[in-house]
Amino acid sequence: MLYILKIKGTKIIPDFVQIRDKNMTLQAYFRLSQAEKGLKKNNLEKETKKIIKLLDEIPFGKIHQYKVNE
Numbered sequence: 001m002l003y004i005l006k007i008k009g010t011k012i013i014p015d016f017v018q019i020r021d022k023n024m025t026l027q028a029y030f031r032l033s034q035a036e037k038g039l040k041k042n043n044l045e046k047e048t049k050k051i052i053k054l055l056d057e058i059p060f061g062k063i064h065q066y067k068v069n070e
Helices: 032-041 045-057
Strands: 002-007 016-020 026-031 063-066
Touching: 002 045, 016 032, 026 032, 032 045, 045 063
Parallel strands: none
Antiparallel strands: 002 016, 002 063, 016 026
């Protein structure tokens, strides 16, 4: 189980994504504009397509539960 949070940036700070584990420990933190690169860097390349699709759908500021396919 992962928790995904999409964070809205400002004029100076870009939009970001946080991915946390079941204990809410930060597992990945990257710019929304570089989601594919950030997921690969954090060993989530198997879930890249599904997570990117999810990031397009979820609103900013809401935590979304994501079940990892293992």
